[in-house]
Amino acid sequence: MQDESPDSHIIFSHAHHNGLSAEISNGRNGSSKVAKTNIAESMAQKAASLLAQGSESYTPIKSLNTFLFDWKIKARVTKKHNKKTWKNNRGQGTLLNVELIDSQGTQIQATFFNEQADHYENRLVENRVYLFANGQVKMANQKYTSIKNDYSIVFDKQSEIEEVDDDCSIQNRGFCFTTIQEINDFEQMRTIDAVGIITQVGILTQVNIKQSGAVKDRRNICIADESNLSI
Numbered sequence: 001m002q003d004e005s006p007d008s009h010i011i012f013s014h015a016h017h018n019g020l021s022a023e024i025s026n027g028r029n030g031s032s033k034v035a036k037t038n039i040a041e042s043m044a045q046k047a048a049s050l051l052a053q054g055s056e057s058y059t060p061i062k063s064l065n066t067f068l069f070d071w072k073i074k075a076r077v078t079k080k081h082n083k084k085t086w087k088n089n090r091g092q093g094t095l096l097n098v099e100l101i102d103s104q105g106t107q108i109q110a111t112f113f114n115e116q117a118d119h120y121e122n123r124l125v126e127n128r129v130y131l132f133a134n135g136q137v138k139m140a141n142q143k144y145t146s147i148k149n150d151y152s153i154v155f156d157k158q159s160e161i162e163e164v165d166d167d168c169s170i171q172n173r174g175f176c177f178t179t180i181q182e183i184n185d186f187e188q189m190r191t192i193d194a195v196g197i198i199t200q201v202g203i204l205t206q207v208n209i210k211q212s213g214a215v216k217d218r219r220n221i222c223i224a225d226e227s228n229l230s231i
Helices: 031-053 115-120
Strands: 012-016 072-080 084-088 091-101 107-113 129-133 136-139 151-155 160-164 192-208 215-224
Antiparallel strands (some): 012 192, 072 091, 091 107
């Protein structure tokens, strides 16, 4: 990356590549337990308030947190990623990530592991609307998602997912814009949204796709944004 000082305002959007949290220390006299209970009650009250703002008694995604268990969201699948294989010191398996958005425009990432990844790989279709319940809300690992939400959902065999009729109040796309400076902290092949100024347009070339053997056109561009960096 190089320093850049753009002085024009052509907008470029590119797609590829709120929660409450608290830390509680262990106590010897039960104060930790009391603090945790107070936080759970506070978050439950916040969720109830947000739920009252929702429609048809569905839980708004922005009210989900690790202390809320009895919830049901109505959301559109905006992105279904390819199923991946994972491996670490605890074993190996497969996972499937999907991105969801509700009628309030809040996004969240949901993950299915192993048998559930196989089960829902073809049952979940991009741009369709579903009811989701009985998932486990966890803190999101921002390293593996471009969605700006403190939480994510893991669905297992106890979860309930039902396709419903399309709902025009739920938009079919959501954006989480990031700056070029923040891209330094992302892993390769992560999908991002960015807004910037086109500063350079390369010549049209052709590349061979290894997997299919097809030949595709390619054009490289350079963009800059408000972080005074270009890529």
